Amino acid sequence: MEESLNLKFAALADPTRRAILLRLAKSDATVSQLQKPFPITQPAISKHLRILEGAGLIERGQAAQSRPRHLNVIALNEVTTWFEHVRTLWDDSFDRLDEFLTATNNDKGGD
Amino acid sequence: MEESLNLKFAALADPTRRAILLRLAKSDATVSQLQKPFPITQPAISKHLRILEGAGLIERGQAAQSRPRHLNVIALNEVTTWFEHVRTLWDDSFDRLDEFLTATNNDKGGD
DNA sequence: CCCTTCCATATCCGAATGGTTATATAACCG
DNA sequence: CGGTTATATAACCATTCGGATATGGAAGGG
Known part of the structure; x- marks a missing residue:
């Protein structure tokens, strides 16, 4: 869903949260x-973790007094898929072809 | 740079801006x-465009009275590279191997 | 030249964000 | 049971954000 992408991108917009994910x-x-x-x-850290969790990017474990967090790698797919979508549209664009041809023409027809 | 990723992710966190990029x-x-x-x-649209521009995701053209915007596809690379980085760390993790072996053991050694 | 179209900028507003301090709960340690 | 450790939650605060309205400027059309 759109909202899911909102949450994921928003979660990833903070450097502390990205560092946590890398960790x-x-x-x-x-x-x-x-x-x-x-x-x-x-x-503050707990808040960041709640946001990452809300975005589905991490999960909360249960180990006695500590609650270890776990990266949900699969959740990254939704985001990377969106990028692929953008690139596909870009690649398929007729205008893009026009652009290329025009550029080529301009190259040759040096006035 | 870290700040560049901040701007890009923040820009992508808004559904209107993502729709603009797709367009x-x-x-x-x-x-x-x-x-x-x-x-x-x-x-409001102009604001969104300024944010996308500030993140390096689009560029501003100059055509008489209209200022056409242009998607800067290359700028997406920085973001997708970050995801690859995360996945690489994940894949290289020894703990991940432990996790796998433990799971396999648990499967076999059903007490 | 006037009027309209296209766009930017300034100001304002309510809601969300990232941080803090203070406090609660739950588990473990003697 | 008392104290410590690990974490969550609440209340507060400054800043940012997404939107609206109002206005200004620049190019084109009659």
Whole structure:
């Protein structure tokens, strides 16, 4: 859905959240582990995690007192698919062909 | 740069702006052409275009009184490269291997 | 020249965002 | 049970965002 893409892109727009995703791509991690690299408070991290979770990009585990987060790689597909869609439209465009031919013509017909 | 990714993802987080990009993927278009499908005012469209431009995703043409916008496809690469990066980290993760083996073990060793 | 079309810019507004501090809950450690 | 650790939640605050209205300027058409 459109809304799902909204949430994913919005989630990815923050550098802290992207860093968290990169960290989780390497391995699962607890909230306090995820917090370490950043100069912000724990509640701020929890908020970021909630947003990533809401976008479906991560999942919450259950391990005694810690709740390890897990990257949901599959969720990235929706986003990359959107990019492929854009490129496909671009490639299929007749105007794009016009553009190319015009450019070529201009090259030859140096007035 | 990190900031460049911030701008791109933030720009892509809005459905109106994504729709504009899809439209521009088919062919260049003027502001008024771009406005047509949307129930919002022209200044709102201009704002969206400024954001897309600031993110490097589109460019501004100069044609008499109209200023046609143009999709900058190359700019998408930065974003898709980031996704590839995430996937690479994921694929290379030793923990991921552990995860797989553990799952396999659990399958076999059904106690 | 006037009028219309196309677009940008300024200002304002309500809602969302990213951060903080303070506090609650739940599990583990003695 | 008391204290500590790990995390969530609430309340607050400044900033940003997406939109509207109002206005200005530049090009074209009569």
